[in-house]
Amino acid sequence: MKYLPTILSEDHPSLSATERAYATIKRQIIELDLEPGAHVTKSTLARRAGASTMPAREALTRLQRDGLVQALPRSGYRILPVTLKGTRDLCAFRRLLEVEAAGLAAELGCPGRDLARMEELLSVTYETGDPASLDAFLRANLEFDAIIANRCGNDMLAQAVIRVFDELERVLRITLKSLPFSEPSRASAAGDPRGHPGP
Numbered sequence: 668m669k670y671l672p673t674i675l676s677e678d679h680p681s682l683s684a685t686e687r688a689y690a691t692i693k694r695q696i697i698e699l700d701l702e703p704g705a706h707v708t709k710s711t712l713a714r715r716a717g718a719s720t721m722p723a724r725e726a727l728t729r730l731q732r733d734g735l736v737q738a739l740p741r742s743g744y745r746i747l748p749v750t751l752k753g754t755r756d757l758c759a760f761r762r763l764l765e766v767e768a769a770g771l772a773a774e775l776g777c778p779g780r781d782l783a784r785m786e787e788l789l790s791v792t793y794e795t796g797d798p799a800s801l802d803a804f805l806r807a808n809l810e811f812d813a814i815i816a817n818r819c820g821n822d823m824l825a826q827a828v829i830r831v832f833d834e835l836e837r838v839l840r841i842t843l844k845s846l847p848f849s850e851p852s853r854a855s856a857a858g859d860p861r862g863h864p865g866p
Contacts, residue, residue, distance in 0.1 A: 674697070675809065685721075687716070687722070688718035692723075697836050703748040704746060706744070707744050727744060764828045768815055769815050776818075793843070809832050813828075813832065
């Protein structure tokens with residue numbers, strides 16, 4: 668796929684030090700290794716990313732633009748918390764984007780290999796309290812939607828959808844990690860009352 672959510676991206680030797688630091692810190696925020704609301708210093712983040720000061724500083728500038736961190740005067744950075752309003756806004760925005768992307772993808776059609784892969788992804792579930800199965804479930808969920816976004820034929824729309832997925836993943840991780848789910852509520856938390864990954 669041309670556009671990938673962070674969870675599906677892989678480290679590549681061609682990445683610059685800044686890109687590598689950005690990707691590493693972003694994953695730690697999304698995966699809740701850096702908890703929402705936590706206060707951290709630039710040196711701590713540089714160490715966690717295995718980067719020197721300059722790449723870490725540039726990565727933090729990008730993360731501020733992403734709305735994931737906030738610079739604090741003379742006291743480092745704060746990992747921005749997930750709020751109820753922010754989550755509602757994110758879900759509404761996602762719905763607007765994905766409805767348009769799905770409509771365009773339906774008009775253009777998807778190759779058989781994509782449809783077959785999407786069928787495989789529908790069967791992925793998770794076990795509460797099992798981090799490995801949770802990670803696999805989220806990967807399947809976001810890959811399913813990313814296939815549709817990449818087949819919409821509009822690069823700007825596809826990129827916007829993928830950016831939303833990174834923010835949404837953090838919300839889903841908080842939700843799925845924090846609450847005990849029954850089978851029906853587990854499917855609902857994933858965004859689909861039928862129980863398959865996807866909106």
